[in-house]
Amino acid sequence: MGYTIAQKIIKNHLVSGEMKAGAEIGLRIDQTLTQDATGTMAYLQLEAMGIDRVKTELSVAYIDHNTIQAGFENADDHRYIQTVAKKHGVRFSRPGNGICHQVHLERFGAPGKTLIGSDSHTPTAGGIGMLGMGAGGLDVAVAMGGGTYYITMPKIIKINLTGRLGDYVGAKDIILEVLRMLGVKGGVGAVMEYAGEGVRSLSVPQRATITNMGAELGATSSIFPSDELTLAFLRAQGREDVFVPLCPDPDAVYDEEYTVDLSSLKPLAACPHSPDNVKAVSDLSGMKINQVCIGSCTNSSMLDMLTVAAMLKGKTVHPDVSLSISPGSKQVYTMLAECGALADLISAGARILECACGPCIGMGFSPKSAGISLRTFNRNFLARSGTKDAEVYLVSPETAAASALAGVFVDPTTLGKAPEVAMPDSFLVNDNLIELPATEEEAKEVVVERGPNIKPIPVGAAPAENLAAELILKVGDNITTDHIMPAGTKVLPYRSNVPKLSEFCFTVCDKDFPERAKAKGGGIILGGSNYGQGSSREHAALVPLYLGIKAVVAKSFARIHVANLINFGIVPMTLECEEDYDRLAEGDRIYIEGFAEAIRGAERATLVDENNGARVPLKLSLTERQRQILLAGGMLNYTKNSR
Ligand code: MIC
Ligand code: SF4
Numbered sequence: 001m002g003y004t005i006a007q008k009i010i011k012n013h014l015v016s017g018e019m020k021a022g023a024e025i026g027l028r029i030d031q032t033l034t035q036d037a038t039g040t041m042a043y044l045q046l047e048a049m050g051i052d053r054v055k056t057e058l059s060v061a062y063i064d065h066n067t068i069q070a071g072f073e074n075a076d077d078h079r080y081i082q083t084v085a086k087k088h089g090v091r092f093s094r095p096g097n098g099i100c101h102q103v104h105l106e107r108f109g110a111p112g113k114t115l116i117g118s119d120s121h122t123p124t125a126g127g128i129g130m131l132g133m134g135a136g137g138l139d140v141a142v143a144m145g146g147g148t149y150y151i152t153m154p155k156i157i158k159i160n161l162t163g164r165l166g167d168y169v170g171a172k173d174i175i176l177e178v179l180r181m182l183g184v185k186g187g188v189g190a191v192m193e194y195a196g197e198g199v200r201s202l203s204v205p206q207r208a209t210i211t212n213m214g215a216e217l218g219a220t221s222s223i224f225p226s227d228e229l230t231l232a233f234l235r236a237q238g239r240e241d242v243f244v245p246l247c248p249d250p251d252a253v254y255d256e257e258y259t260v261d262l263s264s265l266k267p268l269a270a271c272p273h274s275p276d277n278v279k280a281v282s283d284l285s286g287m288k289i290n291q292v293c294i295g296s297c298t299n300s301s302m303l304d305m306l307t308v309a310a311m312l313k314g315k316t317v318h319p320d321v322s323l324s325i326s327p328g329s330k331q332v333y334t335m336l337a338e339c340g341a342l343a344d345l346i347s348a349g350a351r352i353l354e355c356a357c358g359p360c361i362g363m364g365f366s367p368k369s370a371g372i373s374l375r376t377f378n379r380n381f382l383a384r385s386g387t388k389d390a391e392v393y394l395v396s397p398e399t400a401a402a403s404a405l406a407g408v409f410v411d412p413t414t415l416g417k418a419p420e421v422a423m424p425d426s427f428l429v430n431d432n433l434i435e436l437p438a439t440e441e442e443a444k445e446v447v448v449e450r451g452p453n454i455k456p457i458p459v460g461a462a463p464a465e466n467l468a469a470e471l472i473l474k475v476g477d478n479i480t481t482d483h484i485m486p487a488g489t490k491v492l493p494y495r496s497n498v499p500k501l502s503e504f505c506f507t508v509c510d511k512d513f514p515e516r517a518k519a520k521g522g523g524i525i526l527g528g529s530n531y532g533q534g535s536s537r538e539h540a541a542l543v544p545l546y547l548g549i550k551a552v553v554a555k556s557f558a559r560i561h562v563a564n565l566i567n568f569g570i571v572p573m574t575l576e577c578e579e580d581y582d583r584l585a586e587g588d589r590i591y592i593e594g595f596a597e598a599i600r601g602a603e604r605a606t607l608v609d610e611n612n613g614a615r616v617p618l619k620l621s622l623t624e625r626q627r628q629i630l631l632a633g634g635m636l637n638y639t640k641n642s643r
Helices: 005-013 036-048 072-088 100-107 122-128 137-144 171-182 197-201 204-217 228-236 302-312 330-339 341-348 397-406 498-504 513-520 539-546 559-567 578-583 595-601 624-632 635-641
Strands: 014-016 024-027 031-034 058-062 091-093 114-117 131-134 149-152 155-162 190-195 221-223 256-261 268-270 278-280 291-294 322-325 372-375 391-394 467-474 523-526 549-554 571-575 589-592 604-609 615-619
Touching: 005 014, 005 024, 005 131, 005 190, 005 221, 031 036, 031 100, 031 137, 036 058, 036 072, 036 137, 036 539, 058 072, 058 100, 072 091, 100 114, 100 122, 100 204, 100 330, 114 122, 114 137, 122 131, 122 204, 122 221, 122 228, 131 221, 137 149, 137 559, 137 635, 149 559, 155 197, 171 204, 171 256, 171 268, 171 278, 190 204, 204 221, 204 228, 204 302, 291 302, 291 397, 302 330, 302 341, 302 397, 330 341, 372 397, 467 513, 467 549, 498 513, 498 539, 539 549, 539 559, 559 571, 559 624, 571 578, 578 615, 595 604, 595 624, 624 635
Parallel strands: 031 058, 031 114, 058 091, 114 131, 155 190, 155 256, 190 221, 291 322, 291 372, 372 391, 467 523, 523 549, 549 571
Antiparallel strands: 014 024, 024 149, 268 278, 268 391, 467 589, 571 615, 589 604, 604 615
């Protein structure tokens, strides 16, 4: 039996386990990336584990999320990351150099290699045939130290692309169609592999838009073949030396297969508040809009920007619309300036932002009250934009530009012939904002600078023999990490300060939660299905740990979040019977006899609701390694103990 692309890369990097879907496997990681909102924690953990020098082929620390700097906090964190990176052998991408995934694709990604990043959109690298996976900062720190990265061996879902995209239909519409078909849980436990003749008509940046948003399917990763277009992209970046061809074996076997016909695809939009709530733009035509934001790691490539510039050239943004544009990297920004396209954007009335995440993570540009915002981003979760009653629609750059000019939703395919925009034969290469680390000798002299906002990381404790706690919060299905630990300008500055951050925990769902959790000394949380989807932020586990949360019971969990819970010693358990969810109420007293014993070796435990006497069977789907981590009270203790 032959191998698929992901299976080939996994096979080449397998350290432990059997390549059987559902089994735990350990992988050797070639490259890592961090960004500044998760990076401080990752490097604090690297230091706590006593790792002097990273052992990966390449590790890069990016500054792209927290760039508003309304106070000293972000700037202090940047300085910490800059100095700690220098000392420990990590390259440092300075603020102003661009969004981690865009820059990594341009300058470092390599087909056939493995990459983990403390950001859920790390699979963007799949656009270049690399196996990129999002992970918690602690897992990234372990990988930087040369440690193994553990995942569940994914099943492989083949997405067969046929035909060719028509005028004004973009890569974003392809991934929105996949999200429409499969939903936000459709990729859980899987790698999405793209195949078929349609692949040959998609450039690397277009492929990267698709692999980027595979995160919204809950997929472990997404990947395209490495072919002549990959080579052309690498050559245009002056990096053809890292090219290796990569395609599935002819007899490769897939677990599921779906087809998307590019020729019949129409512009799509993900409606509030979920990336899988997809409708045709034509069905929304004429709806008044207030804001348009173009950029983010999904759609900020040179191709995207040139398309938008060509559509805006000589025109003016509608007076009722505020349009922001953030190019993805310094490379894109500079090239736009040099070719004159930047002038077209400015003169049309676009508000040009720096090349960073910006509005995508609620760092500025929040819409007006109940505003309708069209964004080329990847997430439209409730309140993520910074305005709780805003309605955010995710669309392609083509739909975004057409609608920005009209002031209403416009299906761009009604505009006739699209402007011709080609991928440049060569990109402007200038890595002057990437700082190389100190040599091992010089590193001894490098002083790591820590600002007063950096507070110690909470550390878990071994679980109690019997768990007696209150069900302190009950939430529904598809709870995102943006619900658990919101972001935005008011919260993000405290990513290194867990006590302060705890004041915002779950406030999107229940504004009293932090106070209640503090007063009661924690408890357990009950969630629905796909609990913890979205971002890789380990703060969504660290902060609940700080607030005394001992366990989370849910119908099911999202991959990165469940790993983060275990890393911080919070026990994830699933309801054996989903109907039991209705038998448990917030405020009930909960008792689990033999809690620690169950973690030691049982597949099952029984939760007793002391208020109504309900006996609820729970499943503990844990590997031996995960049990040991939980028994130690989390990964940091576990690593210390195993030295
Ligand atoms: C996001 O898109 O939600 C983020 C912000 O990039 C996160 C990381 C974070 O919370 O810092 C992600 O996707 O992992
Ligand atoms: Fe940044 Fe948004 Fe991409 Fe997250 S999804 S890395 S916040 S641009």
